[in-house]
Amino acid sequence: MTHTQAPSAGAAGAAALAVTDDMTVYSARARKEELLSALAASTELELDLSAVTAIDVAGVQLLILLKREAAAQGKTLRFSNHSPAVVETIDFCNLAGPFGDPMLIAAHSAG
Amino acid sequence: MDELTATFIDESRTLLAAMEGGLLQLEQADAGDDNVGGIFRAAHTIKGGAGVIECRFIEAFTHIVENVLDRVRAGDIPVSPGLVSVMLACCDHIGALLGVLVAGQPAPPQEVAAEGDALRAQLGQWGDDDGQAADCADGSTVPLSEAVTASGGGVVSSDAWHISVRFGTDVLRMGMDPLSFLRYLTTLGEIVTIETLADAMPDAAEMDAESCYLGFEIRFQTRAGKAEIERVFDFCRDDCALHILPPQSKCSDYLQLIQELPEDAMRLGEILVRIGALTQAELDAGLAAQAQPTSVEFDGDESGARAPLGEILVGQQAVRQEVVDAAVLKQATVKDRKIAESRMVRIQADKLDQLIDLVGELVISGASTHLFAQRSGLSELMESTSVLSRLVESIRDAALQLRMVQIGETFNRFNRVVRDASRELGKDIRLAITGGDTELDKSVVEKLGDPLMHLVRNAVDHGIEPAAVRAERGKPHQGTVRLNAYHDSGSIVIEVGDDGGGLAIERIRAKAIARGLIAEDAVMSGAEISNLIFEAGFSTAEQVTNLSGRGVGMDVVRRDIQALRGTIEVRSTEGVGAAFCIRLPLTLAIIDGFLVGVGSATYVVPLDSVVECIELQETTTGRNYLNLRGEVLPFVRLREMFEIGGDVPARQNVVVVQHAGQKAGLVVDRLLGEFQTVIKPLGALFQHLRGIGGSTILGSGEVALILDVPALLALVTSAEEKLVSPAPSRGRPSGTPDSQHLILQPSE
Amino acid sequence: MSSILQVRQAVPAVLAGSQPVVRDDAGSLQYLTFSLNSEMFAVGILNVKEIIEYGGLTQVPMMPAFIRGVINLRGAVVPVIDLSARFANETTRISKRTCIVIMEVVEGEVRHDIGIMVDMVSEVLEIPAADIEPPPSFGARIRADFIDGMGKVAGKFVILLNIAKVLSTEEISTLAAVYPGDARNPHLDG
Structure with a gap:
């Protein structure tokens, strides 16, 4: 298990989940199944990304897929505590807007 | 000089000042990367602006400066005092080049050019050796490596390259991360906007986490040629779809691109507009000009063109609602930012001065109208003029604020x-x-x-x-x-x-x-x-x-x-x-004044120096001070100081003024109240007059003098000092030995 | 302003006109003549902007007596010089016919309007160059450099004033600067 189920936040179906490893192509296949099943098990999911030290296109795709699935299933999916690597990548791909999660962006501007 | 050039010069001067400030900070050590970034961006913006107005000599020189700064930013070149000195000299040189542009000369004169060459040589020690800087060092335009073939339609207004890339599905499995290519791209220039497209990604069930489905639409600003951009993607070239459009491509090229790409045409059109590759007008015009409805997947919906794009997309099931929402939200924030930028209006200073002058006249005639209204005794008129006065006061404050x-x-x-x-x-x-x-x-x-x-x-x-x-x-x-x-x-x-x-x-x-x-x-x-x-x-x-x-x-x-x-x-x-x-x-134009009368004369005391007004309790001591709540307050009788004739009224008043912590009283006959007033200079004839700061015109048309409280107090103080100092002091060499005459005594 | 009237009855329309005819072919100059302490003076019409009734004067303290004060001329604050006091230290007495002649003085690139107080404005005259004599070295009881020449008008002499000298801003402001040291104003020091 590379991610741990955090205690449920009380309301039925609401859950928080922390990804505790990289989100790269090497673990992408397993990660996809885990995350999709976590989404399937709850109506409201918060994904803690603070421990993601590396993310590549495979990881980005996964995040996009999850958002899309959540919307298709009428569920709420939030990404939170983005690690610097995740922030940088989401910012680079200009996905902060489409994802719509509050994200702490460091004071430097991309230039 | 056209407006664009004027704006460029204006902005460049500001940017140069920012650059200079940044460089000086850099020299003072411990300035962060932000600072280097700021310096770099300033140079970058000047270069870009020079490109827009087609001032090649500024563009070429600034480009070299920018390259070196870019390497400083990347950490390739350490910050050294020598570097800062050369960079400061470069700022000066860019300033000189701006001067050349202002003078309307087509090229820098000999000595400026020589200075530029010397700086180029100095910059050479930090220059990169890929020949890119050398390309520009001769001051010529960097040629676009690909000729743009016209195929109808106008040239788009966007001045950046457009790169459209769809990575092959196997690129990840081959051990490559597409993002690293894109990051490498930034070493050639700047990504202005990027849009990630995941449209090709199938539903969760079919989606293979190890396949790559993403595509990117990128606006890219660079001096590099098409070949260099292509080289970035060399490793995955064979199995990715890469389209590169040079700056100023034809609209039709973009339309062709839209058709060639796998995604829905409407969505792509929207993305291209959003990232700024095309304007909505260009897209619309281009689509209309093509007049080939089949080439764009419009589905024959006539009303579609007028409905919001988002609705159409949702209607066509092309994108999901939440993606549209997020995109719309993002567009809205971008729009807000644009509005915030356009809220700044550049105006010529003399227009502002003219406005302030007019406001000054308005204040005077407003005061005069108010006076007449009071005399008329018509309460409705008085009410209406006092509303007017308040408005005029607000306008005055707002107008002055413009100049702060x-x-x-x-x-x-x-x-x-x-x-x-x-x-x-x-x-x-x-x-x-x-x-x-x-x-x-x-x-x-x-x-x-x-x-x-x-x-x-x-x-x-x-x-x-x-x-x-x-x-x-x-x-x-x-x-x-x-x-x-x-x-x-x-x-x-x-x-x-x-x-x-x-x-x-x-x-x-x-x-x-x-x-x-x-x-x-x-x-x-x-x-x-x-x-x-x-x-x-x-x-x-x-x-x-x-x-x-x-x-x-x-x-x-x-x-x-x-x-x-x-x-x-x-x-x-x-x-x-x-x-x-x-x-x-604070300002030279208008002050709030307090009107006082002495004999038949009226004077204005600047309100900000007035502390309070009290009635003068005539003392028998003959000394010019009074007891203000236990404090000794020296005072000066304006009637004597200004040699005003007429009878002294039974009751006189003291205006307590303050300047630089020093308090004093001005003895006057009457207190006439507050008055906002436009300062009219007294002119060269009175340039040596001290104690009077200017004049103003009252509602009655009469001229009233504005007291210069600090100077007045200084006058009184120096006279008083002479009174108490027995030795001849500070007289002019040939000066009259006049200390005996300096008597500051009340006549009563 | 209602208190300011244009006095024109004694002055031809050329004064108020926009293009005064200044010099005819014979080299004559046009002068505005006026009286001051029952003496006749003249100034070149080129410098004259307008003539107004005396009034609405605001005194400026701590200035020499020949600077009578300032007036509001349609929104501009214009200083007024008492010529009699400037020439002979005698303050002009105000009468019904006292006028202020607004002169334009050009110094370098700066133009100032300065008013001069006169007892009475008489007329605009054309004085041929041949009728102008050099100023006397003494006897006029006025500083020689104030006089441009002596014009012969109807058998009498009219003093043609050098307005640039009489109204020299530099000189007047310097006088004003040293004025407070004057014994007449003992309680001040510049």
């Missing part, structure tokens, strides 16, 4: 002055700036540059001692020059201080005697002697340096300040330092 600027920008200019001057003199001097956010009228700021420059150079040149002397005196090696600004009871105070040697009182005294400014036996305080340096023709510089020994003395500084209705004083402690204190009115 922070003094920080003026202060920051001196960073460079201090740096250069201290290097030249071999001194280590730091400039400490405080109160830069203090606001004052632009017209005042503009006239403040010269006197401040003189004071700062003076401090650097004569104030701060050589290192050896400082060591001897046990002072820190690094000298400090301070610039400070703050508001104080309706005035702005600007201080120029240093921790140098201070003024040599005895030397000043000797010089003043030699110059015949004071009598040999004059009894004067140290402060009085210090302030002699403002007398005409006075200079204590023992040797003339090329810094401030320019034949312009402190008298010129004082005259400049007085022309702004301000005062200047110096406080000095020998061996510890000196501080020049400039006190200025």
Whole structure:
């Protein structure tokens, strides 16, 4: 298990989940199944990304897929505590807007 | 000069100032990466602007500067004093090139060009060797490597490259991360906007986490050619779909691109507009011009063109609602930012001045109307004019606010002055700036540059001692020059201080005697002697340096300040330092006044110096002070001072005024109330008149004089000092021995 | 302003007109003549902007007596010089016919309007160059440099004033600067 189920936040179906490893192509296949099943098990999911030290296109795709699935299933999916690597990548791909999660962006501007 | 060029020049000067400020900060160590980024962006923006107005010589030179800065930013080149010096020289050179542009010359003249060549050679030591800088070093335009083939339609307004890439599904499995290619792309230039497309990604069930489904639409700004951009994608070239459109491509090229890409045409169109590759108008015009409905998947929906794009997309099931929402939200924020930018309006200063003048006239005629209304006794008219007066007052305040600027920008200019001057003199001097956010009228700021420059150079040149002397005196090696600004009871105070040697009182005294400014036996305080340096023709510089020994003395500084209705004083402690204190009115145009009457005359006391008004309890002592709640308040009888005839009324009033912590009373006949007033200068004839700051026109059409409270108090003080000092003092050399006549006695 | 009237009855329309005819072919100059302490003076019409009734004057303290004060001329504040006081230290007495002649003085690149107080404006005259004599070295009881020449008009002499000298801003402001040191005003010091 590379991610741990955090205690449920009380309301039925609401859950928080922390990804505790990289989100790269090497673990992408397993990660996809885990995350999709976590989404399937709850109506409201918060994904803690603070421990993601590396993310590549495979990881980005996964995040996009999850958002899309959540919307298709009428569920709420939030990404939170983005690690610097995740922030940088989401910012680079200009996905902060489409994802719509509050994200702490460091004071430097991309230039 | 066209407006675009004028704007470019204006903005470039601001950017150069920012660059210079950043570089100076960089030199002072511990400035972060942000700073380097800021310097780089300034250079980058100037270069881009020069490109837009097609000023090739600025573009070419700035490009080289930018390249070096880019490498500094990337950490390839360490920051060194040498680098900063060369960069500062480059700033100056860009400034000179801007001057060439302003002068309307097509190319820099010989000496400017030579300077540029020298700097290029210096920059060469940090230049990258890929030949990119060399390309531009000859000042020619960087050729676009690909000719753009016209295929109908106009040229788009976008000035960036457009890169469209769809990575092959196997790229991840081949051990490559598409993002690393894109990151590498940034070494060639700047990604202006990027849009990630996941449209090709199948539903969760079919989606293979190890396949790549993403595509990117990128606007990219670079000097590199198409071949170089293509090279970035060399490793995955074979199995990715790459489209590169050079800047200023035809609309039709974009339309063709839209058709070639796998995604829905409407969505792509929207993305291209969103990332700024096309404007909506260009897209619409292009689609209409093509007149091939089949080429764009419009599904024959006639009303579709008018419905919001988002709705159509959702209707077509092309994108999901939440994606559209997020996109719309993002578009909205972008739009907000654009609006915020466009909220700044550049206006010519003289238009603003004209407005302020008109507001001044409005204030005067408003006051006059109000007066007539009061005389008429018509209550409705009075009510309406007082509403009008309030509005006029608001307009006046708003208009004046338009001209208020922070003094920080003026202060920051001196960073460079201090740096250069201290290097030249071999001194280590730091400039400490405080109160830069203090606001004052632009017209005042503009006239403040010269006197401040003189004071700062003076401090650097004569104030701060050589290192050896400082060591001897046990002072820190690094000298400090301070610039400070703050508001104080309706005035702005600007201080120029240093921790140098201070003024040599005895030397000043000797010089003043030699110059015949004071009598040999004059009894004067140290402060009085210090302030002699403002007398005409006075200079204590023992040797003339090329810094401030320019034949312009402190008298010129004082005259400049007085022309702004301000005062200047110096406080000095020998061996510890000196501080020049400039006190200025906030604005030159309009003041709130308090109207008083003496005999048949009416005077205006600037309201901000009025503390309170009391009735004069006539004393029998004959001394000119009264007891103000236990405080001794000296006062001056305007009737005597101004030699106004007529009978003294039974009841007189005292207006208590305050200036620089000093309180005094002005004895007047009548108190006539507050009055907002436009200052009319009295003209050259009265230039030496002290105690009267200007004039104004009352509602009745009569001219009233505005009292200059600080000068008035100084007049009274100096007269009083003479009264109490028995020895002849400070007379002009040929001067009348008139101290016996200086009697400040009430006539009652 | 209702208190300011244009006095034109004694002055031809050329004064108020926009293009005064100044010099005819014979080299004559046009002068505005006026009286001051029952003496006749003239100034070149080129410098004259307008003539207004005396009134609405605001005194400026701490200035020499010949600077009578300032007036509001349609929104501009214009200083008024008492010529009699400037020439002979005798303050002009105000009468019904006292006027202020607004003169334009050009110094370098700066133009100032300055008013001069006169007892009475008489007329605009054309004085041929041949009828102008050099100023006397003494006897006029006026500083020689104030006089441009002596014009012969109907058998009498009219003093043609050098307005640039009489109204020299530099000189007047300097006088004003030293004025407070004057014994007549003992309680002040410049």
